[in-house]
Every structure is written in structure tokens, then in C-alpha cells.
Amino acid sequence: MALDRWIGLILLGFCLVxxxxxxxxxxxxxxxxxxxxxxxxxxFPKLLSVIGVVTSLVIVLGLEKSKPKELDIDYRRxxxxxxxxxxxxxxxxxxxxxxxRPLGFLFATSAFLILGSFILGERRWHIMVPxxxxxxxxxxxxxxxxxxxxxxxxxxxxGG
Amino acid sequence: xxxxxxxGLQTAFSIEMLxxxxxxxxxxxxxxxxxxxxxxxxxxxxxxxxxxxxxxAAALILLAGVYYGAIFGGSTSSILxxxxxxxxxxxxxxxxxxxxxxGKAGKALTIAAIASFCGGxxxxxxxxxxxxxxxxxxxxxxxAEYFALMVVGLSAIAAFAGAGNVAxxxxxxxxxxxxxxxxxxxxxxxxxxxxxxxxxxSGLGFVTLAMAMFALPEALFLVLKPSLSASGESGEIKxxxxxxxxxxxxxxxxxxxxxxxxxxxxxxxxxxTIASFLGYAVERNIAPKKEQDEFGKGSVKGLAAPxxxxxxxxxxxxxxxxxxxxxxxxxxxxxxxxxxxxxxxxGPRLMLDEPQIFWxxxxxxxxxxxxxxxxxxxxxxxxxxxxxxxxxxxxxFILFFTLMGAYIxxxxxxxxxxxxxxxxxxxxxxxxxxxxxxxxxxFILGGMLEDNFSRSMQLYDGFGxxxxxxMTLGLLAIAVILxxxxxFRNYRARSASxxxxx
Numbered sequence: 224m225a226l227d228r229w230i231g232l233i234l235l236g237f238c239l240v241x242x243x244x245x246x247x248x249x250x251x252x253x254x255x256x257x258x259x260x261x262x263x264x265x266x267f268p269k270l271l272s273v274i275g276v277v278t279s280l281v282i283v284l285g286l287e288k289s290k291p292k293e294l295d296i297d298y299r300r301x302x303x304x305x306x307x308x309x310x311x312x313x314x315x316x317x318x319x320x321x322x323x324r325p326l327g328f329l330f331a332t333s334a335f336l337i338l339g340s341f342i343l344g345e346r347r348w349h350i351m352v353p354x355x356x357x358x359x360x361x362x363x364x365x366x367x368x369x370x371x372x373x374x375x376x377x378x379x380x381x382g383g
Numbered sequence: 384x385x386x387x388x389x390x391g392l393q394t395a396f397s398i399e400m401l402x403x404x405x406x407x408x409x410x411x412x413x414x415x416x417x418x419x420x421x422x423x424x425x426x427x428x429x430x431x432x433x434x435x436x437x438x439x440a441a442a443l444i445l446l447a448g449v450y451y452g453a454i455f456g457g458s459t460s461s462i463l464x465x466x467x468x469x470x471x472x473x474x475x476x477x478x479x480x481x482x483x484x485x486g487k488a489g490k491a492l493t494i495a496a497i498a499s500f501c502g503g504x505x506x507x508x509x510x511x512x513x514x515x516x517x518x519x520x521x522x523x524x525x526x527a528e529y530f531a532l533m534v535v536g537l538s539a540i541a542a543f544a545g546a547g548n549v550a551x552x553x554x555x556x557x558x559x560x561x562x563x564x565x566x567x568x569x570x571x572x573x574x575x576x577x578x579x580x581x582x583x584x585s586g587l588g589f590v591t592l593a594m595a596m597f598a599l600p601e602a603l604f605l606v607l608k609p610s611l612s613a614s615g616e617s618g619e620i621k622x623x624x625x626x627x628x629x630x631x632x633x634x635x636x637x638x639x640x641x642x643x644x645x646x647x648x649x650x651x652x653x654x655x656t657i658a659s660f661l662g663y664a665v666e667r668n669i670a671p672k673k674e675q676d677e678f679g680k681g682s683v684k685g686l687a688a689p690x691x692x693x694x695x696x697x698x699x700x701x702x703x704x705x706x707x708x709x710x711x712x713x714x715x716x717x718x719x720x721x722x723x724x725x726x727x728x729x730g731p732r733l734m735l736d737e738p739q740i741f742w743x744x745x746x747x748x749x750x751x752x753x754x755x756x757x758x759x760x761x762x763x764x765x766x767x768x769x770x771x772x773x774x775x776x777x778x779x780f781i782l783f784f785t786l787m788g789a790y791i792x793x794x795x796x797x798x799x800x801x802x803x804x805x806x807x808x809x810x811x812x813x814x815x816x817x818x819x820x821x822x823x824x825x826f827i828l829g830g831m832l833e834d835n836f837s838r839s840m841q842l843y844d845g846f847g848x849x850x851x852x853x854m855t856l857g858l859l860a861i862a863v864i865l866x867x868x869x870x871f872r873n874y875r876a877r878s879a880s881x882x883x884x885x
Contacts (some may be wrong), residue, residue: 234554234558238561252573271564272561275554287550305755313806320786335779
């Protein structure tokens with residue numbers, strides 16, 4: 224079974240869980256007066272879940288045949304690509320999300336940009352560091368000072 | 384009317400006003416390029432500046448300039464980075480980004496600029512002619528028709544996904560609609576599908592999802608397979624001019640989409656997003672078979688259609704604002720706020736009481752469009768240089784901008800984790816050739832769709848509205864036909880080719 228049909232199966236499961244939530248658990252805590260309403264918060268999700276289950280069944284059962292297409296990336300040979308770099312970058316993004324508040328915008332962002340280039344194989348520190356620092360400061364200035372959206376610039380223990 | 388135009392020209396053509404337009408366009412373009420900041424937020428930011436000027440005409444001219452600049456800036460990031468910051472420019476990235484990938488970034492930006500200009504200008508002409516009459520037509524559309532119109536839009540997107548892909552596209556649309564139901568609804572103070580998480584209470588952020596669906600998988604693909612990015616760098620930006628043949632092929636598209644986009648924009652609540660998606664879908668459907676395959680791979684028509692429709696609809700959305708005082712979109716709602724703060728009340732009396740404001744808005748639309756074209760065409764080679772940044776720097780920056788876009792919108796670090804999670808899911812879906820755009824479209828329209836659905840359910844006390852309103856029934860029938868037709872056609876083609884041992 225090809226990947227797209229496996230995904231169809233996962234989506235079918237998702238739709239069933241979604242449908243279960245909509246059909247059986249959501250109406251329980253509905254206020255009594257709302258039950259006289261022609262539409263409940265669960266009405267639209269109920270409809271969606273039915274259409275979703277039908278559509279995912281069509282995919283899983285392969286009712287609609289499609290020609291295999293030449294794709295940019297063949298997932299069967301995933302190991303041949305730079306999988307390590309991609310996973311590291313994703314991990315870096317998660318780390319950035321976690322440290323953005325505690326460590327402050329300026330430090331977290333310049334570290335993110337430098338490490339990002341580093342993971343991709345850049346080793347020219349004399350370009351990497353200034354570029355990251357300048358970009359960080361420009362973005363921070365734009366967002367914080369010009370647009371007035373608050374970004375904590377420095378680590379929490381410094382204050383600000 | 385001529386008198387009005389002269390009055391508008393008189394107001395708009397002074398050094399001060401022209402400087403306002405130029406400043407507005409520049410500010411709008413540059414801020415609009417940051418993903419995550421759309422026209423709405425930029426105008427909201429500019430309102431204190433505009434109000435402090437005191438002169439309603441000058442304020443409106445400045446804001447109109449910002450508005451147009453922001454829309455153009457938004458298309459820029461869609462085309463160059465596949466990172467649409469605004470719902471209205473999502474359709475632009477379908478064909479704009481493939482073009483940029485082929486090394487035709489300059490050409491793509493030029494087409495976007497020209498299409499926006501034409502859409503905006505033709506829209507302004509139509510606004511001038513039709514404003515009074517259209518306001519009454521727009522009122523004929525009830526929530527039931529809006530619901531049906533959106534269903535047509537969604538099924539059109541799924542139906543035009545290409546042969547053999549209809550079920551997948553439909554599935555993605557439904558998934559998008561499902562994601563849109565996360566969070567609280569407007570009709571009942573009850574969280575749905577939040578799994579008890581506080582962060583999901585207000586629903587998923589649009590920008591987060593847009594970044595996760597488009598920019599993040601794209602960046603990951605570039606990491607996984609470096610050769611994908613090579614084509615973008617080699618092709619410099621020499622290919623700036625559009626050829627005569629291309630101009631010829633997009634001219635009718637621009638003509639049609641200006642009209643269609645404008646009329647969709649007039650409907651309150653429909654706006655630029657629906658106009659651009661419908662414009663894309665319609666153009667794809669009526670294009671000859673050979674050009675149809677080009678769509679999604681860098682077709683000039685596919686780029687011109689949403690850009691034109693988008694801008695024409697933006698202009699169209701001024702009709703209900705100026706004639707009825709009803710803002711048709713988020714952006715016009717903010718403009719309405721600015722107008723009221725300046726002691727101008729838009730409505731049926733505006734044209735009679737303060738004609739100079741009405742006409743200066745219209746004239747400023749022309750000037751805004753013109754200035755944008757004049758300013759941006761020479762800048763395009765420099766803007767497109769973004770793509771020649773070495774990959775080792777470009778990718779971390781794209782990732783950083785996706786993170787920033789998601790963060791600025793919600794000011795919430797959890798949003799970043801959601802972004803990464805959805806980004807991984809989107810990449811896997813992309814591996815399996817699931818189209819991602821329908822998911823985002825479903826998500827964008829989901830809220831509006833459900834609101835209008837529940838409104839009509841309430842008005843007609845059940846599903847009766849489908850049968851009682853002929854226009855709704857007709858639109859829904861079109862939607863069903865749209866879904867079934869390609870399947871049927873595919874089936875016929877298949878049964879015919881079985882003999883070949885396919």
C-alpha cells in the first residue's frame with residue numbers, strides 16, 4: 224500500500240475520532256435552552272465528520288485511481304537526502320520556541336540564525352556572525368520600536 | 384459625475400497629497416513583505432498617524448496608499464518565498480512561487496505588479512460607475528447564499544486539483560474545515576476540540592497554519608534536496624520583461640478577473656480571499672487543456688488571475704463601506720473606524736453631504752495604483768535579489784520568518800510548537816502528493832462558512848433554507864456537479880483506455 228493510502232487511513236482514524244467527539248461527547252454539556260435551537264455547536268462538525276469519513280474511505284479503498292507522478296522527493300529513498308540536516312533544523316526550531324521567552328529575543332534569534340547556517344554547513348564565522356547580529360537587531364527594531372509589538376529583548380534575569 | 388471627478392482631482396493633486404500616497408505605498412510595501420503582517424494590521428498600525436493629521440481626505444489617501452502597498456508587498460513574499468502572509472495572496476503563491484523557482488522571479492513580480500495595477504484601476508472605474516446601484520444588489524445576498532457561494536468556491540478548488548487527485552484535494556479541504564472548528568464558536572460560548580488545552584481556546588492562527596503549510600515544507604525540501612534550489616539561483620533576474628505573447632495571454636484574464644473580482648468584493652464578507660481563489664479556479668477551468676496543465680507549475684495566467692481579482696475585490700469592498708456604511712472586510716472595518724474617528728460617517732448620505740471625501744477616495748485609488756506601479760517596477764530587480772542569497776543563509780532566514788510570523792500574530796510561544804508540528808505533518812503530506820493549498824483555503828473559509836451556515840439554519844429553523852431559496856439551491860447544485868464531473872470524466876477516460884492495458 225502506497226504512502227498516500229496509509230495517510231488516508233490515518234485521516235480516516237482522525238475523522239472517526241473527530242466524529243465521535245462531535246456525535247457523542249459534545250452535546251452533553253449543552254445548556255437546556257440551547258437544545259431548542261435548530262443549530263448546535265456540534266451540527267457543523269457532525270456534517271464534516273460524515274463527509275470526511277466518506278472521502279477518506281474513497282482514498283483508502285483507492286476508488287479514484289491516479290497515475291503515479293514524478294515527485295520532487297521520493298519518500299522511499301528518504302535516507303539518501305540530507306535527512307540529518309532537516310531533523311536538526313526542526314529540533315533547532317523547537318529549541319527556539321522554548322527559549323525565546325526565557326532567553327530574550329536578541330540572544331535566541333542570533334543563536335538561531337548562526338546555528339541554522341552552521342547546520343547547513345556554513346563555516347565562515349566572520350560572515351555568519353555579523354549577518355545574524357545585524358538581521359536580529361534590524362528585525363527587533365522594526366517589530367518592537369516601529370510596530371510596537373512587545374518582544375522581550377534580553378534574558379529574564381536581566382529584566383525588561 | 385464629471386463634477387465629482389474634478390472635485391476629487393482637485394483634492395488629490397497637491398504636493399502634500401502626492402507625498403502622502405508615495406509614503407503610504409512605500410510603508411505598505413515594506414511592511415507587507417514581512418510574512419504575518421497583512422494590510423489589516425498595517426492599516427491598524429497607521430491609524431494613529433492618519434488620525435493625527437486631522438484632514439479626512441489626506442488620512443484616507445495615506446491609508447489607501449498603505450493598503451495597496453501592503454497587498455503588493457504580500458504578493459512579493461508569496462512569490463519569492465512561498466510564504467503568503469495574508470489570506471488574499473495565498474492563491475498568488477500557487478503559480479508565483481513555481482515561476483520564481485524557475486528563475487523567473489523578476490517576471491513574476493512584474494506580472495503581479497501589472498495585474499494588481501489593472502485590477503485596482505479597473506476596479507476603481509467600476510466603483511465609480513456602479514457604487515450606488517451595487518449596494519442594493521449586495522443586499523440581496525443572504526447568509527444562505529454566502530454559505531452556498533463558499534461551498535462552490537471550496538468544491539471548485541477541490542475539483543480543479545487535477546485528474547485523479549480530486550478525493551485527496553477534497554479530503555484536505557475537509558481537514559481544513561475541521562481545523563477551523565477548533566476553538567470557540569461565535570454562537571455558543573463553548574470550546575470545541577481543544578482537548579482541554581488553553582492555547583487552542585481561540586483557535587489555530589491563520590498565519591501559523593499558512594507558514595506550516597507552505598513555507599516550512601518548502602524550506603525542508605530545499606534542505607533535503609539541495610539541487611531543488613539550484614535552479615532559482617542560476618537564472619539571475621535578467622528575464623524581467625514580459626513578452627508580447629505573454630501579455631496577450633494575460634490580457635483577457637485581467638479583463639475577466641477585474642470584473643469578477645470586483646463584483647465578489649462588493650458582496651459584504653466575501654472579499655479578496657474568495658475572489659482570488661475563485662478567480663484562480665475559474666481561469667484554470669476555462670483555459671485550454673494544454674494551458675490547464677501549466678497551472679500550478681508557473682503559469683502566467685495562474686499568477687495574473689488571483690492578483691487581478693484580489694486587487695479588484697479590494698476596491699469592490701469599498702462599495703458597501705462608502706454607500707451603506709457596512710464594512711465588507713476586516714480592512715474596510717478598520718477604515719470605517721478611522722473615518723468615524725475623523726468625524727465622517729460613511730453611508731448613503733456620504734455622497735451628498737461630503738462629496739469631496741467620496742471622490743478623493745476614488746481618485747486616490749488611481750493615484751495609489753499608479754504610484755505603486757511606478758515605484759515598484761524599478762525596484763523589482765532588487766527585491767528579486769532575495770533569491771540569490773546563498774542557501775546557507777536563506778534557509779535559516781526563511782525558517783526564522785515563519786517563526787516570527789507565527790509569533791507576532793499571537794504573541795504566544797506555544798504557537799511556534801504548533802507551527803513545527805503542523806509543518807512536519809505538511810511535509811509528510813507533501814511526500815504523498817496531497818495538495819496543501821485546499822487545506823489552508825478550507826481553514827480560512829471555515830469560520831465564515833460555519834457562521835453563515837448557522838445563521839441560515841437559525842433563520843429558517845433547520846435545513847429548509849436549501850429548498851426555500853432558489854439561488855442557494857442553484858449554487859449548491861453547481862458545487863455537487865463540480866465535484867462529480869471530473870470524477871465522471873476521469874472514469875470515462877479510464878474505461879476508454881483500459882483496452883491499452885493501463
